[in-house]
Amino acid sequence: MSNWKDNIRIVDPYTPGEQPKDKNIIKLNTNENPYPPSPLVEMTIKNFSEDLNRRYPDATADKLISNLAKYHGCDKNQVFAGVGSDDVLGMLFLTFFNSDKPILFPDITYSFYPVWAELFKIPYQTIPLNSSFEINISDYNIPNGGIVIANPNAPTGIYLDKSSVEEIISSNPDSIVIVDEAYIDFAPEGSSCIDLIDKYDNLVVVRTFSKSRSLAGLRVGYALSNPEVIKYLNDVKYSYNSYTLNSLAIEAGSVSIDDEAYFRKTIADIVNTRERFAKELENIGFDVLKSSTNFLFAGNKNINTEDLFNYLKANNIYVRYFKSPRIDNFLRITIGKEEEMERLIEKINEFLTQ
């Protein structure tokens, strides 16, 4: 055996949801948006100049960054963009979590957090959610090297009220607190912590274009914070890859922000479908956690959840099932189009009555 094998960083990677290619599958397993991106995106891609492919992209992604700054009413130097929010989060972990003390995040949350911690050899401690799958904010008043809160949380869909998030941030002035707002556009207005970035120098808010902007395939995510945090983050980015976003992502991502009416319309449609579908699931005996996202987390103690998951899959409906402690009798179901959810209810009923 060659000795080079002694020097490998051996890791247990994150498992993304399946991406079946069959167009007949109703795909409710990765929280994609059922509606296409803004028509402006398609137009931009069709009119894309070949010269933008030939040349290196703008390393600063200025067009996208400027537009995001304008959208959120902050300065350009408060915005950092990456290849999806995973790239942004990974880089945040690498840049700011270099303490000997453990970073903290809930036991049930985005399952990529422990994977980044393992990859970069960052000590971490998970903090159990309470029996209602809620965060108990006083649990975070312990020595730590950083905190990560997904709000709304995944896969539960539960939103932690803003004043509670603020208390975690203000109680931990010596730690970077990342608030991962991947799903916040599906929560009630005024839920976001973005307006706190000027108040707390330890706060970083992370967003993605993959859910509310229907652009999972384009890979765009971003972080908002104070200029100092963004500068350190950019230094690490430029030490890894000068040009992370390709020119198409910069151009198409940027114009998608311009179509606010379309954006609000698709979000409202998804929220309406979510509320109707949640009631239907409750009517047939499911416990449905209160969702502020584009998915539902629902369980039924009278059935074998894994069997239901497999039954749906056999019927060309993909949802997500986590065979993990505390949540192995729940399914995470992305909100699709009305007709997709009707078909799903039909098949669940079929399973229940078989």
Add this chain to the structure above:
Amino acid sequence: MSNWKDNIRIVDPYTPGEQPKDKNIIKLNTNENPYPPSPLVEMTIKNFSEDLNRRYPDATADKLISNLAKYHGCDKNQVFAGVGSDDVLGMLFLTFFNSDKPILFPDITYSFYPVWAELFKIPYQTIPLNSSFEINISDYNIPNGGIVIANPNAPTGIYLDKSSVEEIISSNPDSIVIVDEAYIDFAPEGSSCIDLIDKYDNLVVVRTFSKSRSLAGLRVGYALSNPEVIKYLNDVKYSYNSYTLNSLAIEAGSVSIDDEAYFRKTIADIVNTRERFAKELENIGFDVLKSSTNFLFAGNKNINTEDLFNYLKANNIYVRYFKSPRIDNFLRITIGKEEEMERLIEKINEFLTQ
């Protein structure tokens, strides 16, 4: 001051070449290809399905990986793709360079190598090129934690013959040897080490679409090795970001491989221009290193090179100047179109006779 600042990874990032937006600038500073990508690329982008933006990309980038495997006559599990070769190289450093012994690379080479080493806290030692800017292969017979050789080298443009590279690989069976072939398509046929990946389990060859395939703006690079190395590399990739390549990069990158005739034609044009331009530079008193790339590294001891660099810039011609020991009287000049090189020679003559 907040204590979170004690836990920042503070780095000195790589400085990419300038990307001026003014279309009138003759841009010969970042080794982009002067010719557009294959027309197949444009067609693919124009016909791109919006559904591919809405959904997550194929995390395995199968279409691209399969096409690369076919092109190089290897198996799919011998290919890894990333966001430009920088992403691929960064991930290779993170995955395989975890020894206490220093990794080795030349003192004059791609200036990103020491930046990745600093970022990931990898010890490294630079090995001086000889006075002709060539690699002395016996210098690499010392204890090390890995080796990186750019071949042809940058910014010198000099090619190290394949048997010498093979000797470095075979003399270091306990180290991963990365051969960075970013510019190999501009070298004579048969120069690549790709056909050695089945012979040496410690060899990784890295390639990019940014130079010979005119796709710097799309961000596609790849590595070829044995299935075991590729598996470890993928584990790290999936532990950082499941979906690094966006769907447009997978689709457009993949079709660019199909247009071999166009690919060969543009490379031949660039090589012809390079040889003609090298002679012209020599005729007006420059020392020109023998190039096997799409750029020339040329110096003139009778002039102030930085002054020439600034003179050209003031005349809207951007080339690259490195204010570093041993090479601060050289310019790195990308090979552009014939008319661009003529204009450059004109302006250099103007500088020399002013």
